[in-house]
Amino acid sequence: MLEKSWLRHRVEGALTKALWRAYKTVRVNPERFLMEIRAAHGLPVSSFQGMYSVELPVLDTVAERIISGAMKIAAAEGAGLGVGGLLTIVPDFSILAGITLRTIQKLSLLYGFEYNSDEEMAELWIAAASAAGVDIGREFLEKNLVNRVVPRVIQRIAAKASAEFVERWAGRLIPLVSSLIGGTLNYYFVRGWGERAHVHFRQKHVAMRDKMSTSTVEHGGSLGVLPSSGKVS
Numbered sequence: 253m254l255e256k257s258w259l260r261h262r263v264e265g266a267l268t269k270a271l272w273r274a275y276k277t278v279r280v281n282p283e284r285f286l287m288e289i290r291a292a293h294g295l296p297v298s299s300f301q302g303m304y305s306v307e308l309p310v311l312d313t314v315a316e317r318i319i320s321g322a323m324k325i326a327a328a329e330g331a332g333l334g335v336g337g338l339l340t341i342v343p344d345f346s347i348l349a350g351i352t353l354r355t356i357q358k359l360s361l362l363y364g365f366e367y368n369s370d371e372e373m374a375e376l377w378i379a380a381a382s383a384a385g386v387d388i389g390r391e392f393l394e395k396n397l398v399n400r401v402v403p404r405v406i407q408r409i410a411a412k413a414s415a416e417f418v419e420r421w422a423g424r425l426i427p428l429v430s431s432l433i434g435g436t437l438n439y440y441f442v443r444g445w446g447e448r449a450h451v452h453f454r455q456k457h458v459a460m461r462d463k464m465s466t467s468t469v470e471h472g473g474s475l476g477v478l479p480s481s482g483k484v485s
Contacts, residue, residue: 319446
């Protein structure tokens with residue numbers, strides 16, 4: 253029990269630092285990402301607002317491929333850095349935090365939610381908390397200044413994720429098998445966070461579509477949902 257407590261404390265500290273570093277340095281370029289998904293998946297959009305005109309199953313397919321790609325990268329990084337066992341916890345988390353945050357940012361953009369303002373960035377981290385299984389609602393954002401939200405969210409994410417990791421981390425104490433286990437842990441870590449973030453942004457997207465549709469009907473217009481004319485390959 254004492255060993256687990258020590259390990260959890262170390263993992264929580266390492267993850268907090270990694271997430272804070274990722275918050276300051278990791279940022280998906282929205283314009284470049286838009287060009288990439290238009291070219292790779294043929295999405296008929298010229299802005300992220302246009303995502304509300306793309307058929308939902310098309311967006312879901314692209315989201316699944318974004319998560320799958322991140323999972324493969326995380327697994328490869330985990331296998332490469334896992335050889336040192338506990339000695340590589342900090343660099344492992346730094347890279348893992350970067351991969352995870354980039355995945356969440358991409359899913360946010362894909363479903364039409366940009367993060368240009370401080371409030372939008374805070375919303376993005378609330379989504380990250382949701383992906384980590386931490387329950388933080390809108391009232392948390394409303395009751396706190398935006399510049400105070402992110403540090404507190406990071407602390408909650410680190411506390412939750414460290415407990416989850418310690419339960420699965422025993423093999424990493426043994427360097428001979430830590431490479432395989434490190435890659436597997438990273439793979440499932442990104443899958444879990446990616447899938448929960450996917451659900452979060454998809455639900456927000458559907459709610460926004462419903463709101464836009466209701467508003468359009470009230471004004472006698474048309475939502476103008478475009479057919480999926482592009483490829484998703």
